[in-house]
Amino acid sequence: MRYFDYAATTPPFEEVITTIAEVMRRHYGNPSSMHRFGEDADKLLKRSREVCAAALGVHPAEIVFTSGATESNNLAIKGAAIQYQARGKHIVTVSTEHPSVYEACKQLTDLGFEVTFLPVDAQGHVSTEQVCDAVRQDTILVSIMHVNNETGRVQPLHDIGAALKKQFPRVLFHVDGVQGYGKLPVDIRGWQADLYSLSAHKLRGPKGAGLLFVREGVKLFPLLSGGSQEQGLRAGTENVPLLVGMSKAVRLAGERQAETARRMTEWRDRVVAEVKTIPQLRLNSGEEAPHIVHFSYPGMKAEVLLHTLEQLGVAVSTRSACSSKLAEPSRVLLAMGRSELEASGGIRISFGDEHTEQDIDELILALRQAVAKLESLERWKH
Amino acid sequence: MHYDMLLLRFGEFTLKGKNRTRFEKAVLNHVKLLLKPFPGASLRKEFGRIYVVLGGEPYEQIIQVLKKVFGITTISPVKMAPAQLDEIVKTAVELMRELNVAKGTTFKVNARRVWKEFAHSSHEMNHLIGSPILREFPALKVDVHQPNIELRVEVREQAAYIFSEIITAVGGFPLGTNGKAMLLLSGGIDSPVAGWSSMRRGLEIECVHFYSYPFTSERAKEKVIDLARVLAGYAGRIKIHLVPFTEVQTAFTRTGQDNLMITLMRRSMLRIATMLAEREGALALVTGDSLGQVASQTLSSMNVIGRSTELPLLRPLVMMDKQEITEIAKQIGTYDLSILPYEDCCTLFVPKSPTTNPNLWVVQKVEASIRDLNALIEQAVAATETVVLEAGGAMEGRKEEVVQEDWF
Numbered sequence: 001m002r003y004f005d006y007a008a009t010t011p012p013f014e015e016v017i018t019t020i021a022e023v024m025r026r027h028y029g030n031p032s033s034m035h036r037f038g039e040d041a042d043k044l045l046k047r048s049r050e051v052c053a054a055a056l057g058v059h060p061a062e063i064v065f066t067s068g069a070t071e072s073n074n075l076a077i078k079g080a081a082i083q084y085q086a087r088g089k090h091i092v093t094v095s096t097e098h099p100s101v102y103e104a105c106k107q108l109t110d111l112g113f114e115v116t117f118l119p120v121d122a123q124g125h126v127s128t129e130q131v132c133d134a135v136r137q138d139t140i141l142v143s144i145m146h147v148n149n150e151t152g153r154v155q156p157l158h159d160i161g162a163a164l165k166k167q168f169p170r171v172l173f174h175v176d177g178v179q180g181y182g183k184l185p186v187d188i189r190g191w192q193a194d195l196y197s198l199s200a201h202k203l204r205g206p207k208g209a210g211l212l213f214v215r216e217g218v219k220l221f222p223l224l225s226g227g228s229q230e231q232g233l234r235a236g237t238e239n240v241p242l243l244v245g246m247s248k249a250v251r252l253a254g255e256r257q258a259e260t261a262r263r264m265t266e267w268r269d270r271v272v273a274e275v276k277t278i279p280q281l282r283l284n285s286g287e288e289a290p291h292i293v294h295f296s297y298p299g300m301k302a303e304v305l306l307h308t309l310e311q312l313g314v315a316v317s318t319r320s321a322c323s324s325k326l327a328e329p330s331r332v333l334l335a336m337g338r339s340e341l342e343a344s345g346g347i348r349i350s351f352g353d354e355h356t357e358q359d360i361d362e363l364i365l366a367l368r369q370a371v372a373k374l375e376s377l378e379r380w381k382h
Numbered sequence: 383m384h385y386d387m388l389l390l391r392f393g394e395f396t397l398k399g400k401n402r403t404r405f406e407k408a409v410l411n412h413v414k415l416l417l418k419p420f421p422g423a424s425l426r427k428e429f430g431r432i433y434v435v436l437g438g439e440p441y442e443q444i445i446q447v448l449k450k451v452f453g454i455t456t457i458s459p460v461k462m463a464p465a466q467l468d469e470i471v472k473t474a475v476e477l478m479r480e481l482n483v484a485k486g487t488t489f490k491v492n493a494r495r496v497w498k499e500f501a502h503s504s505h506e507m508n509h510l511i512g513s514p515i516l517r518e519f520p521a522l523k524v525d526v527h528q529p530n531i532e533l534r535v536e537v538r539e540q541a542a543y544i545f546s547e548i549i550t551a552v553g554g555f556p557l558g559t560n561g562k563a564m565l566l567l568s569g570g571i572d573s574p575v576a577g578w579s580s581m582r583r584g585l586e587i588e589c590v591h592f593y594s595y596p597f598t599s600e601r602a603k604e605k606v607i608d609l610a611r612v613l614a615g616y617a618g619r620i621k622i623h624l625v626p627f628t629e630v631q632t633a634f635t636r637t638g639q640d641n642l643m644i645t646l647m648r649r650s651m652l653r654i655a656t657m658l659a660e661r662e663g664a665l666a667l668v669t670g671d672s673l674g675q676v677a678s679q680t681l682s683s684m685n686v687i688g689r690s691t692e693l694p695l696l697r698p699l700v701m702m703d704k705q706e707i708t709e710i711a712k713q714i715g716t717y718d719l720s721i722l723p724y725e726d727c728c729t730l731f732v733p734k735s736p737t738t739n740p741n742l743w744v745v746q747k748v749e750a751s752i753r754d755l756n757a758l759i760e761q762a763v764a765a766t767e768t769v770v771l772e773a774g775g776a777m778e779g780r781k782e783e784v785v786q787e788d789w790f
Contacts, residue, residue, distance in 0.1 A: 019789045027784070039600050040784040051790045061718055248790050 001310075002359050005317045007149055007179060007292055007350035010204045013249055020206060020245040031238055032227060041240045048240075048247035055247075055254040056188055056196070058213055064230045065243050068210035069178045069199035070100040071223075073143075075212055075234065076174045076195040077104045079220030080141045081113055087170065088138025089113045094126045095335040098149050101176055102331075105143070124153035124285065124336045128163045135164070141172045146180030150332045150348055151285040152292030154184065161192035172218060178202050182253030183261055183291050194218050198250070200242070204352075205249030209242040260353040264290040267351050267360045274364045280371050282342060284333065293349045296333070296342040300374055305347055308374060312366035317348045383480045385441045385459040388434040389545065390448065393455035393553045401559075406432075408556035409453040415618035416447050433460075445549060450616045452582050453556035458534075460545040465500060467507075470542045471514050474533060477544055478515055478522075481531065488525035491515070493535040500537045511535060555584025557617055562586040563666040563696060564659040566651060567606055567622070569724065572670030572699055574609050574716035575707050579698035580668045581616055588662055589613070589620060590655045592627035602724035607769065612716050614771040623658050624767045627651075630758045639748050640733040644678045645740045646748065649690035650759060656691045657763045666694040672707065673700050677736040686740045 003011070023044060029037025031045045046060075053060040066072045081091060093105050095117040105115045116134045118126050131142060142164060144155050157175060164173055174195040180186060182203045188196050196213040200206055214220060214233070226235030253260070271293045272286040280300075286293035297305050302318035309316055318330075329343035349363070392409065410427055413434070417423050422437035423444060432454075434444065441459050448457060463473035474491075483489075493507035502510060511533070516522055536543045565577040567589040577587050591606045607622060614620040627647075634646045655667050671679045678687065688695050699707055711717035749755055 023789065034599060036600070042601070043604075043784045044789075047785045047790055244789055251790060 001313055001315055002362055003315050004349045004351065004359075004363060005315055006352040007152075007202070007348060008317055009201050009207065010352055011354075012201075012206055012245070013204045013252060016205055016245045016249050016252075019248055020241045023244045024241040027240060029240075031240060032229065044240050044244050045238055048243045051247040052211055052250050055250045056186065056198075056213060058188055059216065061231075062213055062216055064212045064214055064233050065238055066210045066212055066230075066234060067208055067239075068201070069098075069176070069197050070210075071234075072197035072199070072210045072212035073098070073100040073174075073176055074104045075220060075223055076197060076214075077101060077141065077143055078108065078223060079233070080172050080174070080195065080218075081108050081111075082221035083219050084140040084172070085113075088136075088140050090136055090139040091115045091141045091143065092118065092131060092134045092139055093143040094118045094120060094145070094155075096120050096124055096148055096150075096153070096332045097143065097145055098176055098178070101143050101145065120153075120335050122337050124148055124151050124332070126155060126160075128156060128159040131160050132163050132167055135168050135171060139168065139171050141174060143174040143176065145176040145178075146186075147184065147289045147292075148332065149179045150292075150330060150346070151294045151336070152179070152289030152350075153285055154180070154288040157191040157193070158187070161190075165192045179289065179292075181250075182257050183264065183289055185257065186254075188213060200246035200249055203249050203253040205246040206242045209239060209246040211246070256353065261290045263353065264351045264355075267355060268293055270360055271349060271363065271367075274367060278368065278371050280375065284336070284338070284342075284346065291351045295347055296338065296345040297347065297371070297374075298339070298341045298345055300345050302345050302347055305345070305370060305374065308370040309366055312369055314363050314366040317350070318346060383441075383459070384461070385436060386462040387436055387460045387543070388441060388444060388448070389458045389460050389543065390432040390434065390451075390454045390551075391456045391458075392430060392432075393453055393555075405453065405556050405559050408559045409451060412451050412453075412557050412618060413448060416451065417444070420444055449549065449551045451557075452552055452554040452584065452616070453559075454551040455553045457549045457551055458545045458547055459549075460543045463542045463544060465497065465537050465539065465542050467502060467510060470507075470535060470537070470544065471511055473542075473544050474511050474535065475515055475518050477546065478519055478531075478533070481546065483519055483521055483531070485521040486523065487521060487531060488523045488529045489515075489531040489533060490524060490526045490529040491533045491535060493537070495537050497537055497539040499539070507535060507537070552582065552616075554582035557581060558584065558586035560584030561666075562588065562662070562664040563668045564655050564662070564664045565589050565668040566655055566670070567591050567610060568670070569602060569605050569609065569720065569722070570670065571704075571711050571717065571720040572672060572675075572707055574613060574670075574720065575710045575714070576668055576670040576698045577613050578616060578710070578714050578716075580696060581613070583698075585666075585668070587613065587617065587620060587668065588658075588664060589622040590625060590651075590658055591622060592625045592651055592654075594628045594631055595626065597628065598725045601722075605719060605722050605724055607771065609716055609719050611771045612714065612719065615715070619770060619772050621662075622769050622771060624769065625654055625658075625762050626765050627762060630654075630755075630762055633752050633755060633758055637748050637752065641735055641737045642740060642745060642748060643733045644736045645683060645686055645745055648678055648683075648687040649745070649749070650755075652687065652691040652695075653759055654762055654766075656693050657759075658766065659693060661763075664693075666696050667691060668696045668698065670699055671697040672702055672704070675704065677738045680738045682739045683737075686742045686745055689742060 027041050029041040031041040049060040049063050052063050091105055109115055118130050120126050147154050161173055172194045175193045177196050178199045181198055194215040198211050200209040222233050224235045229235055275281045275283050275295045281295045281297055284294040306318055329340050330346050333343035333346055420439040422439040424435045426433040445457055461473050461477050463469040491508045491512040493504045495504045531546050533546050563585045565587045567573045581587055589610045593603045610620055610622045630650050634643055
């Protein structure tokens with residue numbers, strides 16, 4: 001079975017697994033303890049923070065460790081909203097954001113916040129003008145993802161960040177960077193981002209670890225209270241082994257980004273070319289992020305195509321894993337102006353740095369076979 | 383932006399006549415050390431200046447690093463062009479384009495003909511370069527008195543240098559050109575600032591730190607090592623002497639002179655630091671004392687404590703406010719480390735009411751009553767561990783058993 005669902009999660013680097021096991025065995029101390037065991041764990045934590053900060057080009061003191069991107073996004077959005085509500089209660093985000101941003105924003109509306117969900121164009125982009133036009137006197141936060149998890153669309157963060165900071169210096173800018181890191185260059189300072197979320201398991205690190213970059217000077221209302229871990233922003237004993245593992249994965253993924261992107265882009269382009277030759281399929285994207293190709297099979301339930309491909313030895317996904325068990329059509333595709341029919345038939349293929357030419361050959365073959373098979377079924381089904 | 387080279391200018395020491403070469407050499411060595419992580423960059427020295435030829439290395443990062451070099455007052459990123467008028471104009475236009483000028487920006491050209499055989503005089507060049515730029519960028523206006531952008535052009539035989547930015551660096555005297563001193567480095571806010579201030583006046587610094595393991599944690603010691611490493615970021619490398627102070631300290635607790643504890647400790651610290659200074663060839667001690675800040679920093683305390691050493695005792699912060707010191711600590715990057723809350727040897731046995739007005743005679747009598755005090759002090763010096771810290775890098779002479787780099 002070949003795995004093409006790297007946007008959902010990735011197999012950890014072998015050396016990350018070894019490291020985690022080793023740290024778990026040898027350094028089980030609580031980093032907050034005063035004795036030697038605690039000190040050792042604390043040293044590892046400190047080094048992890050330095051490694052992550054160096055990979056992101058920021059200061060170690062600006063890294064808050066979390067349990068993953070959902071937590072990072074929630075902390076960024078709710079933390080900022082609650083902290084700065086005296087400034088205003090308006091948030092700007094985009095209708096194609098990941099559920100951990102989208103739902104967090106929606107939840108805030110129950111607490112009296114107002115959220116503008118910006119529409120996107122047919123390509124899934126939001127424009128700098130749209131963002132700036134949506135900002136009001138009482139806007140406190142703008143949250144925009146780097147790379148869309150379903151379609152691989154890349155938002156113009158440089159432009160948006162520059163325009164925002166120039167016109168509205170008090171508005172915080174959060175970037176959900178989960179799908180971008182390791183695939184595209186990341187430039188937190190250049191984007192002028194105040195907050196940036198990452199998840200370890202999307203970049204071949206462990207599940208259950210993530211981080212939030214919080215620019216120096218930005219305050220957040222902590223969502224978890226208790227001990228004073230993570231500068232009081234996130235109580236709870238740090239998971240030292242996973243965080244060490246994450247820092248290794250972050251470093252490796254960062255170092256290999258250019259090479260990874262080059263190889264994945266080649267495969268992606270091959271798959272895109274193939275999808276274009278199959279008349280039943282409609283390409284939704286595949287020109288931007290190097291690791292995602294997204295297409296629809298209008299009229300065919302995505303799940304049927306997915307299982308057919310699975311029988312043929314290829315694992316792909318219907319949109320984002322976080323919502324793929326929902327019956328409704330994809331919110332992201334609908335926002336891009338696709339019909340309900342198209343939005344229910346979306347298939348996402350996502351690559352990893354380990355794929356080989358042969359994997360891609362198999363994928364393409366399976367795709368052709370699956371469509372041919374379903375084509376014959378379709379006739380008697382309708 | 384794309385630049386070919388950085389131009390570094392020297393500060394006040396250029397006035398110093400005969401010693402000038404020595405000073406310049408010190409800056410050059412310091413720059414060399416800090417450029418190690420940028421193997422593409424190379425150095426060129428000219429009278430009164432240093433050039434860093436970038437060779438494809440990132441100029442912004444290098445500027446960040448070189449801004450910390452004592453003795454350098456300003457840095458300009460420079461574009462190079464062949465010493466021909468049309469090439470110079472082309473490069474100047476390029477630079478202006480990269481600057482992305484907004485409408486209404488004022489500018490002037492300030493050309494210098496260092497190579498006198500160049501066909502056009504400085505005055506002519508201002509026009510010959512200025513006019514095509516004005517044609518190219520209608521948004522620009524000329525202002526010869528207070529322009530937003532001053533485009534500088536220097537024509538030399540081998541090349542012309544074109545630049546507009548002048549970035550302020552730290553200034554002061556080049557590292558180590560005023561001799562060497564021992565800094566008593568605690569984990570607090572003041573002593574790292576005192577160290578940095580001394581370095582800026584051309585002193586080479588070695589650090590002495592007193593720790594009271596097992597009463598204090600290993601983390602307290604590491605915090606100080608981290609602080610010293612920040613200082614190493616300015617010096618390239620720095621030595622730190624870690625003195626086990628527990629025995630000396632506990633000897634004082636047995637005297638029953640609770641309110642003199644701090645005075646006695648400080649005097650012993652100065653004695654130990656003096657011995658280390660003599661061993662290492664340092665000619666002064668530096669402390670973070672600031673007049674009146676705590677009991678041991680009243681004038682009367684300073685008097686009694688200071689008499690325990692014959693070396694000059696330098697107190698760069700003595701007349702500064704806590705607020706000012708804190709500001710500098712934040713600027714130089716030691717503040718966040720300093721406020722980490724670990725017990726250190728000075729907070730350990732703080733008496734309820736330390737004296738602000740110790741009596742020298744009484745203090746000397748108490749010291750004389752501890753029979754083995756000198757032996758304890760000598761033992762502490764003998765057991766001192768010395769670590770060399772490199773800027774940003776790992777430590778020499780010290781094993782990191784816990785943090786295994788291959789895990790990261």
